[in-house]
Amino acid sequence: MARFLDVHTGFVGGTVQQLQAAHERDIAIEKDEGMHFERAWLDPEAGKIFCLSYGPSREALMRIHERAGHPTAEVYELSIEVI
């Protein structure tokens, strides 16, 4: 399993309701690809959404986001973590 951070742009002024709805569309189908989307954050001034997830591959992540209606190609594999 790998950890990922993916980024979506163009959400200036986005709301918690919009983010919750989008996140729930991922959660509803994530098991099809063995993914889990842990958290999603929005900076409504920059219009950026960041999703923290883990799963088998970048491609699995991208397929879930695509099917959920919010594809992105900006996906980082966080192979090194410190706490």
Add this chain to the structure above:
Amino acid sequence: MARFLDVHTGFVGGTVQQLQAAHERDIAIEKDEGMHFERAWLDPEAGKIFCLSYGPSREALMRIHERAGHPTAEVYELSIEVI
């Protein structure tokens, strides 16, 4: 208190030791500004580092990173979160 994600670029091939050392330089002085750097991640292929933190302001965060020797202007305030 606000939550932040900040980004550093140019670390292709970076190691866990380098990330740990940089993170510890933040931790050592973070209380001076009331910040806490919770986690840092590196994607060594993209060369990007992401730091998740919370504290009083973007400026406080930037002062700690500046003093720790790794300034960045790419700071996102994650004012909306869903789990």
